[in-house]
Amino acid sequence: MQPLITNLELRDILERGLASGLWSINQFNRTAREPTLPSKEFLEEHPQFLDPGFRDMDAYRRSGHRALL
Secondary structure (H helix, E strand, O other), X not given: OOOOOXXXXXXXXXXXHHHOOOOOHHHHOOOOOXXXXXXXXXXXXXXXXXXXXXXXXXXXXXOOOOOOO
């Protein structure tokens, strides 16, 4: 059976969500059987995500999302 979404597309979704503060790597992969990780290039540009628990709350607020915290 063909997957509905490719690993590359999933990585793109992860990276966009990380950059906009929607989730951390750990949150994104919470229920995944095979974790999705950001690309080497993304991590070089955003080294704060070397910590898989890091969520960029400043980016979240700048994106216009309202925090529920």
